[in-house]
Every structure is written in C-alpha cells, then in structure tokens.
Amino acid sequence: MRALQMDSPAPDSSTTHVVRTQTPTPGPGQVSINVAYAGINFMDVMTRRGDPGYAPLGWPLVPGLEVAGTVRAAGPGVCNIQVGDRVAAKLSGGGFAEVAVADSKLVAPVPDSLDLSAAAAAPLMLATAVLLLRDVAQLRAGERLFMHKVSGGVGSVVPQVAQTLGVGVRVGSVSRSSSIDAATAAGWDHVLHHDDAIEDAARRAAGGGFDVILDPTGTTSLELDLAIAAPGARIILFGNAGGTAPAALPPFSRLLGSNVGLLGFSITALARTNPDRVTDALVAGLDMLVQRQVHLPVTVIESLTDVGAIHDLLANRVGTGKYVVHVNDRSSTCDPRLAL
Ligand SMILES: NC(=O)c1ccc[n+]([C@@H]2O[C@H](COP(=O)([O-])OP(=O)(O)OC[C@H]3O[C@@H](n4cnc5c(N)ncnc54)[C@H](OP(=O)(O)O)[C@@H]3O)[C@@H](O)[C@H]2O)c1
Incomplete structure (x- = not known):
C-alpha cells in the first residue's frame, strides 16, 4: 500500500515522502480501515520536529492521527464493528496510508448522511x-x-x-x-x-x-x-x-x-487512559455535524504527496482552517475479499 513516511526529525518536509509499504493487519481488539480521508494536524508537525512530548519512539514513522473510511478487517475480540462499516477513528499514528489500524475502542460509526471528508476532522x-x-x-x-x-x-x-x-x-x-x-x-x-x-x-x-x-x-x-x-x-x-x-x-x-x-x-494521553471518553466526545461531535449544529468546512488535499507541503504551511503559520487529505476511494465499497 501507499503511505506517507517521515524518515527523521526535520524542521520542514524534506524528510517526508510517499513510500510503498506492507499493508497492516489488525491484532486483537483492533480493526483495519480503508482510509478515505485523513485529517492533517499541527501535532503532525510537532512530531516531525521531534518536540518534547510529541517525539515518536523511533524513526521512520507513518504519521496521521485521525481518519474516516470503511472497516476492512476486524481482529480477534472485536464484536461491535463490522467489515464495511463507515467509521471515524482516533489513531496514535499511521493515518496517512491507504490502510490504517485502530484500537476498536477509539472507533465510532459515521452516519450515512455525513461526508467522510468532514468526518475525518472529527476524531482529533x-x-x-x-x-x-x-x-x-x-x-x-x-x-x-x-x-x-x-x-x-x-x-x-x-x-x-x-x-x-x-x-x-x-x-x-x-x-x-x-x-x-x-x-x-x-x-x-x-x-x-x-x-x-x-x-x-x-x-x-x-x-x-x-x-x-x-x-x-x-x-x-x-x-x-x-x-x-x-x-x-x-x-x-x-x-x-x-x-x-x-x-x-x-x-x-x-x-x-x-x-x-x-x-x-x-x-x-486521554486516548491511552480513558479511550471511552474520547470516543464519547467523537460520537457527540459527529452528531453535532449531522444535526448541523457545527459546520466544518475542510480544505481537501487530493494526494498524500501534498501532505508535506501542508505541514510546511502549518509550521510557517500561513494555514487557515482545517485540511484533510483524500487517500483513496476504495472505502466507498465493501469487498469481502479484503476482510482478511
Ligand atoms: N491537547 C490536545 O489534546 C490537543 C489536540 C489538538 C490540538 N492541540 C493543539 O492545539 C493547537 C492548534 O492545533 P490545530 O491542529 O488547530 O493546528 P493549526 O490548524 O495548525 O493551528 C496551529 C496554530 O498554532 C500557531 N502556531 C503555528 N506555529 C507556531 C509557532 N512556531 N509558534 C507559535 N504559534 C504557532 C498558529 O497560530 P498563529 O499563526 O496565529 O500564531 C496556528 O493558529 C496546536 O498547538 C496543537 O498542538 C492540542
């Protein structure tokens, strides 16, 4: 699959690029998601810079903290989420990829009436x-x-x-x-x-x-x-x-x-210690979008290749509002052959 990789800490996107990598499979209590859209966040920049408290445990890494798409496969012990469900998920990383793995406790259903591009800005x-x-x-x-x-x-x-x-x-x-x-x-x-x-x-x-x-x-x-x-x-x-x-x-x-x-x-930290509270807030946020209490205009970036440039925009303080990247369209269909 294609994924965005950061090779080493850097002040700019010079060490960020798209790679081909192995498609992940979910472990116990996890699901994998065919990512339709992934939210781009300032925290990605802080990780790339290696800021104290945001630096990863190791390099290289695939960043990406929030996604929306459809469930591709469920690992052992996951009962509440089905393959093909439209979902949004808060991740600890790995969201800028065609397939991401999420803790099932941090996944919420996305109502049919809600566009996945807006839902991708909800988990974080x-x-x-x-x-x-x-x-x-x-x-x-x-x-x-x-x-x-x-x-x-x-x-x-x-x-x-x-x-x-x-x-x-x-x-x-x-x-x-x-x-x-x-x-x-x-x-x-x-x-x-x-x-x-x-x-x-x-x-x-x-x-x-x-x-x-x-x-x-x-x-x-x-x-x-x-x-x-x-x-x-x-x-x-x-x-x-x-x-x-x-x-x-x-x-x-x-x-x-x-x-x-x-x-x-x-x-x-809350996602680590009390994932249910994060998911409760995510469900509440998605409901606000459905009820049109919250309007969430997002700027959609059409390719993973361009995410590094958006990170630079945020780091240089010239971004406005929220950016999400369109990762793939596979999530719009449920192919049972992918559920392995
Ligand atoms: N604690 C949490 O759980 C949590 C969750 C999400 C986000 N956050 C934090 O919330 C903030 C906003 O996040 P976001 O995703 O909305 O980011 P964003 O859209 O990129 O906005 C980041 C803001 O940070 C400012 N900024 C950028 N570079 C800076 C620098 N070098 N020095 C000082 N200010 C700088 C910019 O404001 P100006 O251009 O006006 O200076 C910009 O408005 C970030 O600090 C992020 O880490 C925290």
Missing part, C-alpha cells in the same frame, strides 16, 4: 473541542470564553461547540491581522490581534474577565491568562505550538486567592 480536532469545553472546562450557559490562536483547525470549531453549550461571549486572538476575517467567519464574536494592547481589548470585549480560557501556547501567555481570568475561571493549557521549554507555573497564592483553576489537557 472536533473531539478535542468537545472535550475541552464540555468535559474539562465544563462550560456553563452564559460564561465568557477566550482562546488564543484561533486561526487554525481547533480554533475553527471551538466557537460552534461553545454555542451548543450556551456560551456567552466568545473572544479569540490571532497573531496575524490577515487571519481576523476567517476567524470571525468561524463564529468568534470578537477576534483580536495579539499585540501589547490585548489585555485591555479582551476585557473590553468581554465586559470584564473570562470564565474559560483555552491556551495552546505552552506557558508563554500565562501572565495574560491570569490577568484576564474572572474569579472561578478555568485556564486550560492544551498545546505548545512554539515547541519551547515550558516555564514554571504561577505561585499557589495567585490561584488560591482568586479560585482560578489551572488545568492541562491532552487527547493523546
């Missing part, structure tokens, strides 16, 4: 938005939400998921003014350019502090987070896009004195 990106807002922040009706760096994929669905939970005002920041229009179109009530005046601008937009702050910037924005946190706020650290070493966390007294909670979130 949309599920992350659901988990951040619904489960970790436990966002309540009327609460004020702030998120940093909303020009990317996660930033494009968070405001819509927040809407389903009855959020009050939604304020996002971007580092380039050119991203403001796209982020506003994604549903943010106010999109602010991240400059020296951001603290005042954010407070003005919210009419005070924020109840939930989503921060994918490592620890670089923690001072701002604390400055704009309302009493009782939940600040959730969920990424480190710059890849820099994290600084010390704020002293105890700053959290205690204002009842502010500082939380961490990783869907990768």
